[in-house]
Amino acid sequence: MRHRRKVPKLSMDRARRRAVLSEQAKALILDGKVDTTPPRAQATQQVVERLVTWARKGDQASHRRAYSLLGDKEATHKLFQEIGAQYRDRDGGYTRVLKLGPRRGDGAEVARLTWV
Secondary structure (H helix, E strand, O other), X not given: OOOOOOOOOOOOOHHHHHHHHHXXXXXXXXXXXXXXXXXXXXXXXXXXXXXXXXHHHOOHHHHHHHHHHHOOHHHHHHHHHHHHHHOOOOOOOOEEEEEEEEOOOOOOEXXXXXXX
């Protein structure tokens, strides 16, 4: 049962789900967009919104939390120096999910996660 569980399972165990969401968050921070399925995009959106809120704070504890989730110095640095400063005056809603239609190979729905 999923009572009071906010994170969708995405047909993965906890470790794999965390790795996938971390890699997608890192790709969004470094590249500016991620193309994936809509449920994964929504789950990644939750992770990224939390990361940007930490980046807006800018203290050392937030920096360490973000680095432990991302595991990449370059992505953490860009998150805190550029993205955190960019959204300093915004209270939330840093990303958007755009539906692109079916994927050519297997027909799965594709969504693009981008910055606002």
